[in-house]
Amino acid sequence: MTKIVVRKSKPLKGYVKINGAKNAVLPIIAATLLAKDKSVIKGVPNLKDVHVISDLLRHLGAKVEFNEDTLIVDASDIKTCEAPYELVRKMRASFLVMGPLLARFKSSKISMPGGCAIGTRPIDLHLKGFKSLGANIEMDHGFVEAKADKLVGTKLYLDFPSVGATENIMMAAVLAEGTTIIENVAEEPEIVDLANFLNEMGANIKGAGTNTIRIKGVQELKGAVHTVIPDRIEAGTYMVAAAITKGDVVVDNVLIDHLKPTIAKLREVGCEVYEMENSVRVVGPKEIKATDIKTLPHPGFPTDMQSQFMALLSVAKGTGVVIETVFENRFMNVAELNRMGANIKIEGRSAVVQGVEKLQGSTVNATDLRAGAALILAGLVSEGETIIGETHHIYRGYVDIDKKLRALGADIEVISE
Ligand SMILES: CC(=O)N[C@H]1[C@@H](OP(=O)(O)OP(=O)(O)OC[C@H]2O[C@@H](n3ccc(=O)[nH]c3=O)[C@H](O)[C@@H]2O)O[C@H](CO)[C@@H](O)[C@@H]1O
Numbered sequence: 001m002t003k004i005v006v007r008k009s010k011p012l013k014g015y016v017k018i019n020g021a022k023n024a025v026l027p028i029i030a031a032t033l034l035a036k037d038k039s040v041i042k043g044v045p046n047l048k049d050v051h052v053i054s055d056l057l058r059h060l061g062a063k064v065e066f067n068e069d070t071l072i073v074d075a076s077d078i079k080t081c082e083a084p085y086e087l088v089r090k091m092r093a094s095f096l097v098m099g100p101l102l103a104r105f106k107s108s109k110i111s112m113p114g115g116c117a118i119g120t121r122p123i124d125l126h127l128k129g130f131k132s133l134g135a136n137i138e139m140d141h142g143f144v145e146a147k148a149d150k151l152v153g154t155k156l157y158l159d160f161p162s163v164g165a166t167e168n169i170m171m172a173a174v175l176a177e178g179t180t181i182i183e184n185v186a187e188e189p190e191i192v193d194l195a196n197f198l199n200e201m202g203a204n205i206k207g208a209g210t211n212t213i214r215i216k217g218v219q220e221l222k223g224a225v226h227t228v229i230p231d232r233i234e235a236g237t238y239m240v241a242a243a244i245t246k247g248d249v250v251v252d253n254v255l256i257d258h259l260k261p262t263i264a265k266l267r268e269v270g271c272e273v274y275e276m277e278n279s280v281r282v283v284g285p286k287e288i289k290a291t292d293i294k295t296l297p298h299p300g301f302p303t304d305m306q307s308q309f310m311a312l313l314s315v316a317k318g319t320g321v322v323i324e325t326v327f328e329n330r331f332m333n334v335a336e337l338n339r340m341g342a343n344i345k346i347e348g349r350s351a352v353v354q355g356v357e358k359l360q361g362s363t364v365n366a367t368d369l370r371a372g373a374a375l376i377l378a379g380l381v382s383e384g385e386t387i388i389g390e391t392h393h394i395y396r397g398y399v400d401i402d403k404k405l406r407a408l409g410a411d412i413e414v415i416s417e
């Protein structure tokens with residue numbers, strides 16, 4: 001088992017390069033199943049989740065090669081449309097193969113993904129979309145089976161702008177007969193990246209990035225070559241690392257437009273943030289000021305940055321309130337931060353964070369991906385040593401996080417036990 005050991009560090013200084021976005025590349029890899037052809041994806045982060053979805057595609061019959069940061073998928077020969085529990089349970093995003101398989105083969109059987117530390121995460125909206133396109137859905141022994149004679153364009157309203165449901169339904173609709181209009185869709189940058197990839201494959205999608213998407217079905221799709229957008233959450237995490245250590249860091253390979261809520265909140269806590277063409281410089285304040293955070297679907301403040309800001313507010317001057325509206329159980333790291341000396345009280349979907357002068361290094365566990373990142377951030381400013389267990393969660397989403405932080409001057413190492 002590997003652990004990450006973080007010791008109190010000097011202000012971080014220097015330059016860090018951001019990888020391609022996990023949450024963009026996973027649906028894009030699923031989308032390669034739509035073409036009886038080869039697709040080339042560039043800028044792919046070398047993350048555990050990328051390996052998990054690659055293994056799932058191999059199980060279905062696709063050939064997948066991953067060299068450096070380029071992933072080549074040849075989906076010409078798909079042998080099965082069934083995804084077993086062992087492959088889906090490792091990563092919820094595995095469920096995203098259902099839309100493409102249903103579109104191309106009119107049949108798909110995927111194990112139910114189940115809940116995780118941040119919430120129950122149902123799939124009802126995905127299924128509502130498939131049904132509306134004409135699929136018959138059955139639940140059987142923990143599997144969801146979708147079948148259709150043909151898929152036909154439809155008009156659909158999502159009760160919540162779910163990222164995964166928007167992606168899955170969009171992928172199911174690209175080969176449907178006629179036009180599909182989906183209202184109240186998610187507007188996240190990763191939706192736009194997926195729609196761009198699908199259009200490069202020959203799809204006809206308009207409106208991605210707004211709350212209504214129109215998809216005109218086409219006969220078939222071809223493989224495409226695509227470069228994934230930079231990871232706004234990885235970028236945001238290093239920006240908070242600069243802020244919490246009162247450092248000065250240039251975060252490179254970013255799209256400033258995707259970082260607006262993070263930049264706004266960092267300015268509120270007193271950081272100087274300089275926006276450049278493909279990079280952003282964050283200079284931490286002498287004293288971090290408390291602020292309030294409310295997570296919302298894009299363009300609101302991203303839930304995937306909530307835990308990292310919770311760590312930052314833990315050492316701020318004053319009291320901040322964090323309201324989590326996207327997931328019902330995303331405060332799992334609060335108990336761990338409190339063990340490190342933070343003063344955070346949870347009241348329903350709100351956490352009241354009373355800043356403290358000092359945190360103390362402790363032995364803690366990463367309960368999920370971003371909670372783990374938050375513990376690393378807290379560890380950078382805690383007295384003594386913080387030993388973080390369950391680090392596999394962290395490597396789901398951060399390429400070389402220990403090396404990248406060390407290059408900025410952090411005292412961090414990975415130990416195997
Ligand atoms: C791989 C990936 O891209 N993951 C991201 C994606 O997850 P994911 O796509 O799972 O997140 P959703 O946007 O679907 O979920 C948001 C909320 O909607 C609920 N919901 C969702 C689907 C459904 O059918 N029914 C339903 O009730 C969920 O339980 C949750 O409370 O978007 C989240 C919200 O920005 C991010 O935190 C995740 O990092």
Ligand SMILES: C=C(OP(=O)(O)O)C(=O)O
Binds near residue numbers: 092304
């Ligand atoms: C919650 C996240 O990912 P996933 O949806 O893959 O669990 C995340 O990236 O913070």
